[in-house]
Amino acid sequence: MQVRLYATLRAATEGGRVDLDDDCGTVGEVLDALVERFPDLGPLVMTAPRTLRPMIAVMVDGRDIRHLQGLGTALTAASTIDIFPPVAGGAEVTRRLAIRGLSEWLVRDYLVALGARPDSARPDEARLHADGWHVSWTQAPVRVEGSVMTLTEFSLVFAGEADAVERAEARFLQKAQRGGG
Helix, strand or coil: CEEEECCCHHHHCCCCEEECCCCCCEHHHHHHHHHHHCHHHHHHHEEECCEECCCCEEEECCEEHHHCCHHHCECCCCCEEEEECCCCCCCEEEEEEEEECCCHHHHHHHHHHCCCEEECCECCCCEEEECCEEEEEEEEEEECCCCCCEEEEEEEEEEEEHHHHHHHHHHHHHHHHCCCC
16 A cells, blocks of 8 residues: 655655555554654644644545545555645645536546646546646535535645646636636
8 A cells, every 4th residue: 555645744754655565444544554654753644643633634545534434434455545734835835725516527627738647557536647736636515505406516635836736726726717718
């Protein structure tokens, strides 16, 4: 199972990519294994045992665990876990964006038009990479208040070099708000 850590978490894990051979069945077990292997990582991601820091984003195969089962989210041996710290300033940032009313194919199409491309090993994953940035997303139906209408809300996480993330997010919003503009 592969775990990818970003920004300030890279230094605590000797490079940011960790392959776990452990029998970790949940995200909580992965975090326990990581903290055991890299003790300096513990205070960066956890406030107490089995308590994730509020601003840490953990994605499993491109889906935010906050929209799954949290630390109890089940994993397979093929799962990829991405862990993003809160970042302000510096060379690498993480930006979150929520947007409603688009279809997944359109979200993907807009991102591809910005230069993002899928991982060749997982082309259907809700995660794309570009030069200097990458993006992952989750989606959930939301009911429009005072209406019987339901829309899909996408939670996107843009991460990477500050300038590249800022440009990609702004261009994505422009496309989404103008219907492809």
